[in-house]
Amino acid sequence: MTDRAELESTARQYALFFENVTPERIKEVHELISDDVHFIDPFNDVKGRENFEKVFHKMYEDVQEPRFKILDLAWSGDLCFMRWDFTCKQKHLGNWSVRGLTEVHFDAQGKVSAHYDYWDASRHFYRKLPIVGAMIKWIASRAAI
Template sequence: MTEADRFAEPPPPSAEVLAGAARYARLFETLTPESLGDLDAAVTDDIHFVDPFNDVTGRAALRRVFQAMYRDLEAPRFTVTHRAFDGDVGFLRWTLTARVKALRADWHIVGMTELRFAPDGRVREHIDHWDAAGQLYERLPVLGWVPRLLRRKLGHG
């Protein structure tokens, strides 16, 4: 691949990818424990899901991840704020607000999801990118000092 190829205009997303991304974003913004079964129509059988805590494959495994989220968090809510596309790849920027039951603390996490789509518009890969150290670990009462110290020691500026 040449330098010019790397910076060429990306291919436009197909109508199926655009529809699939809209469906998936809407699903996440309205997700409840009762609607977890709706994920099945939006993802492939072999969906690959990755976040800072999980790396699972398959619909049942994806549902278990979200069941655990509802077990550990009160009133989690995703809000999709931005979308971008490059062919069969989509990116969703989002915020998650929730209350962590075990810590009795409110959380606000900003992240980005990288989605890869099957030709029919269903999601075949969902990879979450967010700063777990800065947005989660540093706020933990007992362990938070470790990532804060590392950030200070390794930071520039």
């Protein structure tokens, strides 16, 4: 089993990966993640390094100037939570920003085995889409006080 100091080091390196990722640097994450890493966000639920990489390549196809700013890391036992801001430009949405939280799990070797993103896709993405957004805004107005 890996000790807490090693997990914290891996978590810091993982956070730096996100802050510095470019299409050319995506493979640098390999040394930090397990072969069967599980990645979930509002759009994806994939397993394995290859699919993890595909998520990033797709991001670079869909948006321009994506940037992650890691705000802080917090711990609950051996579970790391990474709070972040994401910004980019998207041709249909314009300038786009999201604040989110990632739950990071580690395997026995201290590699990232799971990455679960939590952010409000309804507010930050779907509401901005022309037809879907109008429906979501209407539904939200009916549910709000």
